[in-house]
Amino acid sequence: MFQGRREIVKHHEMIQALLSPHLYPDRPQRVEFRQTHISSLFFTDHYVYKVKKPVNFGFLDFSTLEARRFYCQEEVRLNRRLAPQVYLGVATIREKDGHLSWDGEGRVIDYAVVMRRLPAEKMLERLLEAGQVSADDWQRLAAYLAAFHQRAEQNAEITRYGACDVIREDWQENFAQTKRYVGETLTEETYHYIQQQVERFLMQRQGIFAWRQQTGRIRDCHGDLRVDHICLEPEIAVFDCIEFNKRFRYTDVAAEVAFLYMDLEARGFADAARLFLHHYLVASQDQGLPALLDFYACYRAYVRGKVKSFLLDDPEVSEEEKAEARRQATAYFTLARRYAERLRFPLLLITCGLTGTGKTTMARLLAGHLSLVLLRSDVLRKELAALPPAVHRYEEYGEGIYSESFTDQTYAALYREAERYLVQGESVILDASFLRRARREEARKLAERLGAAFYVIECVCPEGMVKERLEKRQREGRDASDGRWELFSQQKQVAEPVTEIAAEHHIRLDTTQPPAVLLTTVLQHLAGREGRGAVSEKEGVKHVHPS
Incomplete structure (x- = not known):
């Protein structure tokens, strides 16, 4: 009473x-x-x-x-x-x-x-701690969520929430609401670093956000997909979704997946996070999701840090609870910083030059040092013709599989393959002649649409050395290229100079220089434009089109 x-x-x-x-x-x-x-x-x-x-x-x-x-x-x-x-x-x-x-x-x-x-012993949180979540459980949960995302409401209003300007507003609100906690639950340096990385990602990757809207990936989602909101038995129940603000629910399904992925990592279950992600990607066939995973994981970790910080101002929360909230908020902001450091800014590089000028050698060298996906027109052309790469077709210039129409098909296949990797956040190098201005421009527009930095690597070489290289390659017969000396002069007649590309995105290489010198030249140019983190040496070629 x-x-x-x-x-x-x-x-x-x-x-x-x-x-x-x-x-x-x-x-x-x-x-x-x-x-x-x-x-x-x-x-x-x-x-x-x-x-x-x-x-x-x-x-x-x-x-x-x-x-x-x-x-x-x-x-x-x-x-x-x-x-x-x-x-x-x-x-x-x-x-x-x-x-x-x-x-x-x-x-x-x-x-x-x-x-x-719900039965406490069947909650995902409890099962994880007991080591009782199987691969089948992750597959079942991932399929359940992928099916939900597929049927979740989608309309013009919902799709609008996937736009860059809306996402930027969400981040700005987060930064405004957490400024008061700088020095208490996050450092000033972390606060500003995350701001800078987020803005850079939104500026450079606008194309990927637009592409997600166009492909119907913005849905009326759950909005708060965390470990402690999931029960696995007797049947899957995912509860406690966001009801109080549709802006938090109307989101890219990638943001939803990233939330659970982040929550698992935050709790120390990184292997489970990767397993869940794998099964979700299989169930959803969402090839573009990985490109945004770290961005949205950063967002979700930051929001959790914010929410925990709010408890410090709640008069109904005890001092003991506030101390724990402070610890958790700091941990979430630290995790958000880690995701911000992992944000990927992909590159699309294309080679350009006459046959025998060293384009393939340069492409392989760069792919190996920068962990680029290497796609070769010589190989794709043979695949389109249902030929093994090693089988040679020494056609007349502009005939057979080297006709204008077949070459158009080859470049179209190159662009499709490049897009497949770029939407996943992978960097790509296209090894082709790109003698025509229109084809270079099409590659540039692809990079612009998907938020990748674009560079033309033009290879030049004295004709005497070109002739030596081509004759040697033809004698050995090991490479997929059908380039030979008698085609060189005909290519020269149709080649259009690289005048449409801004100087800072055009790297011209004299391939008579040693490979180490050429590599250093390219890396220094990219480092000056992209920042050292974008061009550091990595573990090698991640994907190479067969050759």
Whole structure:
């Protein structure tokens, strides 16, 4: 009973009263209480009652009774998409003569979402800690989520939330709301570093965000896909989605996957994160997702850091709980920093030059040092003609598989293959002659569309050395190229000078110089434009088209 007669029962008094077991229909022995920064939860033996706190954080507003009623109803509606067996409905909290009841007599003072209590031993969090999550479990969960994303609502309004300017607004809000915690839960250096990396990614990778919109990857998602919101038995239940702000739910499915991926890594289950990601990519066939994984993982880690920081200002949170929240917030911001450091800014390099000028040698050298995907027109051309790479077709210039139409098909295949890797965040080098300005421009537009930095590597060499190289290559017959000396002069006649590419994106190499000198020249040029981290030596060629 509340002391005295009041027109309005204060929230904290109501919370204390709701701890009484006799108020609950299932007559539990005791009521277990937990809270977040926005909700108070009451656990009985079989049910959970979730009451929204009367708070307004800007991104959510539960400050009025009507708002809390509406969002309770929304929570039930939305969560029934992934956990229909859990969400039972909305209950009223009523007060009469100083006494509270669930759905009884008197005036309504608040509302609660009523849920079936899930078995704690089958929660993903508990199973992970016990080492009881199998590869089959990850496959089952990934398939369940991929199917949900496939059927989740999609329309013009939802798609708009995948645009760069909207995503930038979300980040700006995060930075504004966390500025007060600089020096407490994150360092000033980390705060500014993440800001800079995020803005760079949004500026340079605009094309990939537009491509995700165009291919229908922006959906009405769950919005809060974490380990502690998943139960695996008796049937999968993914609960507690975001109901209070559609902006947090209307998102790229990559952001949803990145949330669970990040949460698993944050808890020390990196292997499980990779296994889940693998099975999701298999189930969804979403080839573009990896390119955005670290970006959205950074976002999700940062938001978790922000949410934990908010608890420091909640008067209902104990000092002990605040100390733990401070520790967790710092850990999340540190993880966000790590993801920001891993953001990928892919390159699209193309070789350019007459036959025998060293394009393939240079392409292989760069691919090996920068871990580039190497795609060769000589190999693709043979594949299109259903020929093994080592089989030679010494056609007349402009005839057979070297006709204009077949060459157009070859370049189109090059661009398709390049796009397949670029959307995944991989850097690519295209080994082809690119003698025509229009073909170079098409490659440049592909890079621009997908947010990759674009460079032309033009190879030149004295004709005497070209002749020696071509004659040697023809004698040995090991390379897929059909280039030979008698074609050289004909290529010279159709070659168009590289005048359309800005100087900072055009690297002209005299391939009479030693390979080490040429490599240094290219690496120094790229380092000056992209930053050292983008051009550091890596583990070797990651994917090489067969040759």
